[in-house]
Amino acid sequence: MRGAEALVGSLVGAGVEVCFMNPGTSEMHFVQALDAVPEMRGVLALFEGVATGAADGYARIAGKPAAVLLHLGPGLGNGLANLHNARRAGTPLLCVVGAHATDHVRHDAPLESDITAVARTVSGWVHTSGDARDVAADAMRALAATSERGGQIATLVLPADVSWSEGAAPAPALPAAPPYPPDPGRVAAAAAAVAEPGAVLLLGGPALGERAMDAAGRIAAATGTRLLVETFPRCWDTGAGRPRVDKLGYFAEQALAQLDGASSLVLAGARSPVSFFGYPGVPGDLVPDGCPVLGLADTATDACAALEELAAAVAPDAVAEPAPRSAPQPPPGPLDVRSMSAAIAAELPDGAIVVDESLTAGAALAPALQTAAPHTQLALTGGAIGQGPPTAVGAAVAAPDRPVVAVQADGSALYTFQALWTQAREQLDVTTVLINNSAYAILRVELARTGAGEAARSGRAGRMLDLSDPTPDFVSLATGLGVPARRVETTEALLDALRWARAEPGPHLIEAIVPAVG
Incomplete structure (x- = not known):
């Protein structure tokens, strides 16, 4: 062989x-x-x-x-x-x-x-x-x-x-390394911390499955502990029926405000929070001064078991408060990121997988999805853009019985747009909502935040952050790769397109035209 x-x-x-x-x-x-x-x-x-x-x-x-x-x-x-x-x-x-x-x-x-x-x-x-x-x-x-x-x-x-070369033979599988069991001392220290007013429990990595989220919700219900999820979760079971938890903000100022006044920060599967980039006059370490950080479970530890042991210690009879299913119908008229996010939430199927590389639109998408149908979110864990389209491919191959909705920024989509060809070849149930604002909008924001100054769109710096002249035709690009596509500019058209994509087998792309940022 x-x-x-x-x-x-x-x-x-x-x-x-x-x-x-x-x-x-x-x-x-x-x-x-x-x-x-x-x-x-x-x-x-x-x-x-x-x-x-x-x-x-x-x-x-x-x-x-x-x-x-x-x-x-x-x-x-x-x-x-x-x-x-x-x-x-x-x-x-x-x-x-x-x-x-x-x-x-x-x-x-x-x-x-x-x-x-x-x-x-x-x-x-x-x-x-x-x-x-x-x-x-x-x-x-x-x-x-x-x-x-x-x-x-x-x-x-x-x-x-x-x-x-010949002479080979199959080999048997070796046992996988199991996660480390919870450390009783860490559970006890976390129990003491969450018993004090002002504690914050930051969830991430392996602590974002349905059971782990329920345990965290019971801890919050019994002790008043604030819950936060890391900015870019790897695999998060969320939506209606699960505890309603905000993500830690992307911008340092947002995260600092969320953590302000914390008496302690307990980490369950998450790293201690730091700013994505260094900015003039902004701290890189986002933990408030004087706030102790306690590691309940790292990424190699059974974080779900650790949270369940903590819940058993501090909330034996508590019940997590589930988020209601109340995604409202968005207002009619021209699209913006808020109405777009509301439309996606309103039409999200039960059990969907949401691949989120929405970037600047994420601030509107995250709260909209909290009361949408129960679903699983995958996010841009390492910050290297171009993750969304291929991650949607893998998710759809892994779970062919679950619809995948990829919410995708236009600039980062162009890094790996070829993924649509694979979606078409494999006939994967992926609906891509491509947010077209004709810009690297996040970089327009970052230009000012880094102290480099503002960018006039007509200036040379502004041109480096702009995706027009020419503007990519994503409908034509998707169609050329074998994926049916539509362009929408109003809420009504987006809702109709989402229903169209859901009603037909195979992949679809919806190009959502929204106002440019900055």
Whole structure:
């Protein structure tokens, strides 16, 4: 048996049944193994950043490791931004990178590069397989490593000759590393903290599932503790019937106001909050002076169990107050981000997955979704834009019975718009609401916040933040990639388009024209 066939067969045996890929010459034997091992589903992407983002979205929703196949060092480099987002999310992800045949490396061919050096920037585990007889076992070690530290990227470098050589055999799966159990001392310290007025419980990472949110809601109901969710949650069960919790603000000033007066800050699966960027005269550490920070559970700990133990200690008889289902119909007339967000909330199906890369529109979208149908949100965990379209691909592959609604800013969509082709090819149930304000609107805001000054749209600086002249035609672009699309400019038209997309199988794009910001 060839090395690649043994590797793919072992992955299937270990429960990995999908591989997102953008292969090249060095990966041809892996591709051929898809015929020999038909249980493995290959999903083709037109760009490596789509493949890596899709693997991230798949793992977040499936709750198990994802696999991605990339071509040599440049292919890995092209996929790096969404691997960065996956790393920040704690996503268990196996990244297989093809390499030149071992005896070809000495020729320093044009695509030769230091793959392991690039891989280590995002991976917690890196290994180059050196023999076909070992490759399946190497893959099983890599897969097991994805569960360590609460979830990480493991990169297996696969030389072409290791793929094509005979003598390989499948290897059995290795046990995944379980999360650490809650620390009784940390639970006790958190119990003392939330018993005091003014405590804040910041939820993130593994603490955002339905059970964990219910436990947090009971703690809040019994003690008056304020609940906050990290700014960009990796996988958050929210909406009607679940505790109503605000996100920590993106801008430092917003977060500082939310945390002002906190007597203590208890972290459950979240990192201690810091500003996304440094600004003149604005603190980078967002914890108020004198506020103690207590770690109830880090990302490698069973955060749900820790919250349930804390709830048992301080709120044994409490009941979480659920958010009502009361998303109102938005006002008619020309669209803006508020009416757009209200329309999305009003039409959101039960059990939907919302992929949120709305960026500047997020301030309106987040509160609108709090009383929408119960759903799961995936967000831009690492801040590297272009995550939304591919993450929607992975989420839809992982949960074909759940509709996916991707709320997508126009500028960041152009980074990975090729993902729509994969949505069309796989006939995925994804509705993309693309917010077109013809600008990198967030950067217009940031230009002033960083002290660089205001940007006149007619000026040279303003032109660097503008997406007009020419303005991309997203309806034409989507149609050209095989996705039916509409352009809407009013609330009524958006509501009608959302119903149209929901009524038909397969992907759709709705280009929502909203006023420019700044």
